[in-house]
Amino acid sequence: MxxxxxxxxxxxxxxxxxxxxxxxxxxxxxxxxRPVWxxxxxxxxxxxxxxxxxxxxxxxxxxxxxxxxxxxxPNGNIHPRFWGWVMGTGSPTAMLAEMLGGAMNAHLAGYDQSPSIVEEQTLEWLKQMLGYPMEATGVLVSGCTTANLIGLAVARHAADPEIRASGLGGRQMTVYGSTETHSWAAKACELMGLGKAALRLVPVDSDFRIKLDDLAAQVAADRAAGMQPFCVIGNAGTVNTAATDDLNALADFCEREDLWFHVDGAFGALAALVPKLRPQVAGMERADSLAFDLHKWGYLPYEIACIFVRDSAVHRSTFATKAHYLNAIAGGVAREPLVFPDLGIQLSRGFRALKLWMALKNQGVDAWARAIERNVDDCQYLAARITATPELELLAPVPLNIVCFRYRAPEAEANALNQAILVRLQEDGIALPSSTVIDGKFAIRVANTNHRTSREDFDVLVEAVVRLGSSLLVPAQ
Ligand SMILES: Cc1ncc(COP(=O)(O)O)c(C=O)c1O
The missing domain is CATH 1.20.1340 (dopa decarboxylase, N-terminal domain)
Structure with missing residues (x-):
């Protein structure tokens, strides 16, 4: 039956x-x-x-x-006027891949099957695209929080392989990143048993880049206090303003100090595809581990991200486990050993690679590069429009694809007013930026990883903010 x-x-x-x-x-x-939301x-x-x-x-x-x-x-992230948080837009080709992957329901631990070869091949392409060393090992994961966690776990293992067997014991291991580092880092320190206090947040300069002198001073002070610094996180595109740390300087520092250099390139890593943006992320290729998303600036549907580790032996020895039922044997489907479980957290894994493989083959890397370049150029256009509009104020430099701005108002009212403008933009279905706080100022924040956005969409945004600002601002008595 x-x-x-x-x-x-x-x-x-x-x-x-x-x-x-x-x-x-x-x-x-x-x-x-349709309305954005x-x-x-x-x-x-x-x-x-x-x-x-x-x-x-x-x-x-x-x-x-x-x-x-x-x-x-939905929350609207495939709409041309969605720029909230850092959410991707997906694509019809990748949608089709998701459906076809669902039909195969492939289990991606390894084995002698073409889906494993597809994943390995896409990882080779990604290394080539980003200029990361080809000897690195990598694995596709659910998102950059996980990718970064894996990077940090490898860093800890590289510092002290004994921890796998004995746990942290009394070790006080410390990690360094700028105050602009994404909240994944605190979560990872907590999960790894290091405690949130292990994450040393170092001040930034006026471009929101880590202050190197402060970093050096913090590492020295921690060493003097008997702690064990083991990793520095460099940001390639911070979540608030898309600032990129001086990655070459961080790589030099880590070399000198014998520290692991991890780069969080959640979206910024993909800037390497565009020749004129590549210098911004120079030094990223020197990272011991590099995490980045493909569901943000790779324009792929959720969920897909990647972690690369330069030293494949350390990568494997961080996660390798043994179980009789998983052994490779002389022939049959298990003739190939399991590759991916030794490179990350998951044993059972889905066929994430298919949407990447199909999108890259169908669209070509050139199309991704052009879309990224256009996103950045359009952000410059938006920044110029804001600067040219007396009612508006730019709140941070715009090095890449994030624009933070606000409607000008007396300081005491500005935060509440801009929050009200943002809510109206969203609730009227006009546009969907999100928010952040820059130096205590509530900012309307546009993060453009949207290949459907045109400059006219930014014109709509600017005009709507000016209109809403003037209608919501209560005139001074
Ligand atoms: C700089 C940065 N790092 C890490 C993350 C976390 O990535 P995910 O949401 O894919 O877990 C984000 C998300 O926006 C991010 O912008």
Whole structure:
């Protein structure tokens, strides 16, 4: 008897699936015609909170509920006027890859199968694209938080391999990064048992780059106090303002001080694809480990990121485990040893590489480079428009793809006013920047990793902020 988990009637399934694919294509094609975002209506929220489905219902019904209750209410990140946080836009080609990968449901621990070769090949391409040493080992992971955690775990293992067996004991190991370092670093220190206090946050200069003298002083002071500094984090594109530390100087410092050099290039690493931006991230290729996302500036759908480690032996020995049931044997599918579980946290892994493989082959690296270059040029255009608009104020330099600005107002009102402007932009479905705080000032923050954005979209934003600012600002009595 056929299982109930496969369709009873494959032709009926095919009809619904064809309709769903058609709808998904139209949905992506027409995304710019809809508001950027709208809140989930109360009745939809209520309808989604339903009891456990004890018995099944026809796929047509489930699909029509998806269309009515789920599809219309995303947070908007594939829309041309979405620039919140650092969220990617995905692409139709990669959507197709996700579906095909789902059909294969490949298990990517290794084995003698073409999906493993696809992942290995895409990793080779990524090294080549970023100019990272080809002898490095790498693995695709869910996101840069995980990629960075893996990098830091390898750094700790390189400093003291004994920790795998005995734990930290009384060791007080310390990690260094600028105050602009993303919150993944504190999380990683906590998870690794180092404690958040192990993360030494070093001040930045007026360009939000780590102050090298302060870094050196902190490392020296910690050593004098009996701590064990082991790693420096360099940022290639900070999350607040897209600042990049002087990576060559950090690499030199780490060499001199015998410290592991880890680079968080979540989105900034991809700037290396553009010849005129490459100098900004120079030195990244000297990192002992490099983490970056592909679901941000690689324009791929969630989730996909990568970690590279220059010293493959240290990389493997950080994670390698043994179990009889996972042994390679002389022939058959397990003739190839498992590659990926020894390079990271996961044993069972999905076929993330397929969307990368298909997108790169279909779009070409050149198209990614052009999209990144355009994102950066358009941010310069936005910054110039802000500077030329007397009502607006730029709050930070714009080295790459993030623009922080605000509507000018008396200082006592500025933060509340700009927050109100941001909420109206979002709730009116006009545009979706997010926010940050720069030197105590609430900033409207535009992070452009959106290949669908045009300059006209930024014109809409500037005009809307000016209009909302003047209507929401209460005139002085
Ligand atoms: C600089 C930086 N590092 C790390 C991360 C975390 O990446 P993910 O959200 O993919 O876990 C982000 C996310 O925005 C980031 O901007």
């Amino acid at each position: 056929p299982s109930e988990l496969d369709p009873k009637d494959w032709n009926a399934f095919r009809a619904v699936a064809h309709q769903a694919l058609d709808d998904a294509i139209t949905y992506m094609q027409t995304v710019g015609d 709208r809140t989930v209506p109360e009745d939809v929220k209520k309808a989604l909170r339903e009891p456990l489905p004890e018995t099944g219902q026809p796929l047509e019904q489930v699909y029509s509920q998806f269309k009515e209750l789920v599809l219309p209410y």
